[in-house]
Amino acid sequence: KAGVTQTPRYLIKTRGQQVTLSCSPISGHRSVSWYQQTPGQGLQFLFEYFSETQRNKGNFPGRFSGRQFSNSRSEMNVSTLELGDSALYLCASTWDSPRSYEQYFGPGTRLTVT
């Protein structure tokens, strides 16, 4: 079974631009979550989507948004990029059934904002 895939793997953007990251979950997984990982803050939860609906949201500004498509693929968008948005963005998918909540992570997208 193919794992979680994320594209692109690396991205360099300029302050003020916007960016869209993509995530394809493991086949059959219904939940997709996004995380931001930085050396100082660790793994911070952005949001979770289930059946095309945002089910949970972390404490990030409205510049961070996401969506999920009917095939469970998900995208996240960051508008008006700031230098502090430089991070590894991780996507994780979950089967989300009783006794099966473990998240499986993709390789991440390394975003650098200059």
Add this chain to the structure above:
Amino acid sequence: EDQVTQSPEALRLQEGESSSLNCSYTVSGLRGLFWYRQDPGKGPEFLFTLYSAGEEKEKERLKATLTKKESFLHITAPKPEDSATYLCAVLYNFNKFYFGSGTKLNVKP
């Protein structure tokens, strides 16, 4: 306030020197505790899920245990390839995951 704390932040071991990593939590309504391994520049790799106090899981040199307040990841006779950052995460309330800050393990040959 809900919290997950991992200790130590960093651990240096000699090859073959067994030790334990700790993950303590103060969330209400725990539904599961998860351990992950993360290598530099990569996504976390799932290791174990523990659902109830007293539960134990084993995989090669790793063994995870869970009590009502904390979890331990025991590493027996580690090898240099076990060097990585180990993360624990808790699932609580309605599908909310919270990750600890991790323990960076370095195993010297």
